[in-house]
Amino acid sequence: MLCRGTILTGLAATAGVLTFRSVKGGNCQLGSSCNNCGKSGSCNLPEALLYNNTVWQLDPAKCIQCGRCADNCVMTPSAVKVTHVYAMCGYCDLCGGYLKPDTKNISTAAEVQLCPTSAIKRKFVEDPFYEYTIDEPLCIGCAKCVKGCGAFGNGSLQLQIRHDRCVNCNECAIARNCPADAFSRVPVSKPYLLQGIEAKKEEKG
Amino acid sequence: MKKSLALAFLVFLSAVQFLNSYGVQRFPKPEFESGYIQPETLLPNPRAEALALMDIAVLIISLSVVSWLVIKKRSRNGVFWMSLFALAYFGFYREGCICAIGSIQNVTLAFFDHSYLISISAIVFFVTPLVYTLFFGRTFCAAVCPFGAMQDLVAFSPQKLGSRLNTVLGIIPYIYLGLAVLYAATGTDFIICRYDPFVGIWRLNASFGMYMFGGLLLVTGIFIARPYCRFLCPYGVLLNWVSRFSRKHITITPSNCIQCRLCENSCPYDAIDMPVTVKNPEDKRTMGRKLIFITFLIPFLMLAGGWTGSRLHEPLASVNAKVKLAKQILNPVTDKNQAETFEIEAFKSAGKQQAQVFAEASEVLHEFYIGGWILGGFIGLVFGGLIVGRMITKHRTDYIPNKGTCFSCVRCVDYCPVKLP
Numbered sequence: 001m002l003c004r005g006t007i008l009t010g011l012a013a014t015a016g017v018l019t020f021r022s023v024k025g026g027n028c029q030l031g032s033s034c035n036n037c038g039k040s041g042s043c044n045l046p047e048a049l050l051y052n053n054t055v056w057q058l059d060p061a062k063c064i065q066c067g068r069c070a071d072n073c074v075m076t077p078s079a080v081k082v083t084h085v086y087a088m089c090g091y092c093d094l095c096g097g098y099l100k101p102d103t104k105n106i107s108t109a110a111e112v113q114l115c116p117t118s119a120i121k122r123k124f125v126e127d128p129f130y131e132y133t134i135d136e137p138l139c140i141g142c143a144k145c146v147k148g149c150g151a152f153g154n155g156s157l158q159l160q161i162r163h164d165r166c167v168n169c170n171e172c173a174i175a176r177n178c179p180a181d182a183f184s185r186v187p188v189s190k191p192y193l194l195q196g197i198e199a200k201k202e203e204k205g
Numbered sequence: 206m207k208k209s210l211a212l213a214f215l216v217f218l219s220a221v222q223f224l225n226s227y228g229v230q231r232f233p234k235p236e237f238e239s240g241y242i243q244p245e246t247l248l249p250n251p252r253a254e255a256l257a258l259m260d261i262a263v264l265i266i267s268l269s270v271v272s273w274l275v276i277k278k279r280s281r282n283g284v285f286w287m288s289l290f291a292l293a294y295f296g297f298y299r300e301g302c303i304c305a306i307g308s309i310q311n312v313t314l315a316f317f318d319h320s321y322l323i324s325i326s327a328i329v330f331f332v333t334p335l336v337y338t339l340f341f342g343r344t345f346c347a348a349v350c351p352f353g354a355m356q357d358l359v360a361f362s363p364q365k366l367g368s369r370l371n372t373v374l375g376i377i378p379y380i381y382l383g384l385a386v387l388y389a390a391t392g393t394d395f396i397i398c399r400y401d402p403f404v405g406i407w408r409l410n411a412s413f414g415m416y417m418f419g420g421l422l423l424v425t426g427i428f429i430a431r432p433y434c435r436f437l438c439p440y441g442v443l444l445n446w447v448s449r450f451s452r453k454h455i456t457i458t459p460s461n462c463i464q465c466r467l468c469e470n471s472c473p474y475d476a477i478d479m480p481v482t483v484k485n486p487e488d489k490r491t492m493g494r495k496l497i498f499i500t501f502l503i504p505f506l507m508l509a510g511g512w513t514g515s516r517l518h519e520p521l522a523s524v525n526a527k528v529k530l531a532k533q534i535l536n537p538v539t540d541k542n543q544a545e546t547f548e549i550e551a552f553k554s555a556g557k558q559q560a561q562v563f564a565e566a567s568e569v570l571h572e573f574y575i576g577g578w579i580l581g582g583f584i585g586l587v588f589g590g591l592i593v594g595r596m597i598t599k600h601r602t603d604y605i606p607n608k609g610t611c612f613s614c615v616r617c618v619d620y621c622p623v624k625l626p
């Protein structure tokens with residue numbers, strides 16, 4: 001009844017069903033165009049198999065900036081960091097993402113900065129515009145600036161998983177604790193999801 | 206008329222802007238006069254696809270090499286060096302992800318959730334070790350799995366546990382496997398990954414709890430060799446059962462056992478079956494009574510287990526995110542000082558209907574009810590099987606490795622004085 005052949009057949013069937021499903025039932029469809037590998041037109045079986053790996057993605061539209069990204073990631077500091085979509089930025093002097101809400105005078109002093117690690121750098125461009133850049137190694141992904149920018153500004157500061165830091169855990173420890181269900185697995189060809197009018201142009205960078 | 210229309214249009218526009226805080230620029234992008242060039246948003250690429258293929262290649266090559274070392278060369282040294290390589294590659298370089306143990310959950314989830322996109326690596330990492338085990342025994346455990354390699358290194362002074370303790374502790378992996386499958390099938394959690402003891406050590410970066418669990422296992426591993434593999438590993442359950450059907454399995458002696466007893470204490474994992482020479486033929490009456498006992502015992506244990514499991518479906522489901530949210534909506538925080546939870550805040554901002562959340566939660570509860578029956582029945586079957594296993598005494602003349610529990614580490618081979626001519 002139970003013998004080597006049965007087990008082998010069972011294993012082969014499992015592998016076959018899962019492979020078929022992952023190639024055909026997933027995002028990639030043989031013989032038709034799909035968005036897995038970024039190429040247009042049809043693809044063949046080896047290609048479909050090759051490009052079926054997935055990575056974690058954070059949807060900024062779902063994110064409620066709860067701050068859990070900062071301390072739930074297996075990496076210290078977190079692999080989730082703020083990403084500045086420059087094309088969305090208004091270059092405001094009174095920046096809701098940079099300054100604390102009750103600030104009396106606008107300056108670069110530590111006590112007026114919203115960021116707990118001083119990871120946002122403010123630079124004068126021309127009157128009355130200021131450029132804000134993220135010092136990535138300092139950013140811990142607490143989303144304080146994201147909340148501020150979304151509430152008072154254009155929402156150009158958005159949380160994203162930085163894939164040079166993310167180790168792509170089988171189950172993302174932040175996704176497990178995300179209250180807004182903003183994390184999902186996506187094909188590796190489109191790892192980032194930015195919100196905004198011109199975000200599409202930025203994605204290619 | 207025109208004016209009021211225009212006004213209405215303006216109100217509509219501002220409403221749209223208010224709803225979409227993202228995607229609409231409240232402050233237009235300035236036109237710079239000083240020749241300022243806008244920097245580009247840098248988005249670093251994920252790990253290259255080709256490297257995933259390399260993982261698969263390394264897995265298959267090392268499985269082949271280790272199987273050859275175990276079955277053909279019978280070389281402990283070779284297995285030792287291969288286990289160091291596995292620890293370096295799958296452990297410290299790949300940082301414990303992807304692994305065969307965790308892939309059980311991916312495979313389960315892919316079967317139950319059709320929208321889940323399983324990667325080819327996960328399928329290969331689940332199936333290949335099982336296929337190799339079906340032919341050569343648990344060579345995957347010997348020197349390809351980084352978990353085993355890590356614990357093998359610290360097994361300095363292994364103690365014998367005795368068959369009774371081994372059997373009782375051996376139930377834990379079955380329960381762990383059952384729970385892991387239940388939680389993966391319902392899309393709740395990947396508990397094998399969550400309670401992974403060594404991944405933090407490989408990343409040199411973990412929470413205190415994870416370091417403590419990993420450290421505790423390693424310290425225990427000095428005296429009780431490979432505690433995770435023997436008394437926790439859920440993938441080991443599958444390998445154990447597949448290995449019992451293996452075509453070739455390592456033998457202690459290359460030809461005939463001469464009963465010298467030199468290998469008796471060589472196995473750190475209590476996986477050598479001693480000879481049972483006393484023939485104790487039972488009369489037909491006790492045999493019949495035993496048979497009747499078994500045929501009633503196993504269904505009874507399965508039913509009892511299933512009933513208990515189905516009773517426990519609510520506590521089991523309480524960790525599910527959907528169930529948690531429904532509970533929080535039903536019992537909102539009444540304390541004035543405490544702000545509403547992030548889950549409620551996210552629920553409100555997502556604009557979902559309460560009825561939908563409740564419907565989803567009750568569906569999850571129903572899945573857990575059925576899952577509880579299956580899990581309980583499975584655990585009952587395991588208990589029944591163990592009792593039956595202890596009742597049957599098998600006649601053996603030689604010292605042989607137990608095909609189920611042997612990790613094919615080749616330690617015992619060096620103790621055998623019989624050499625091939």
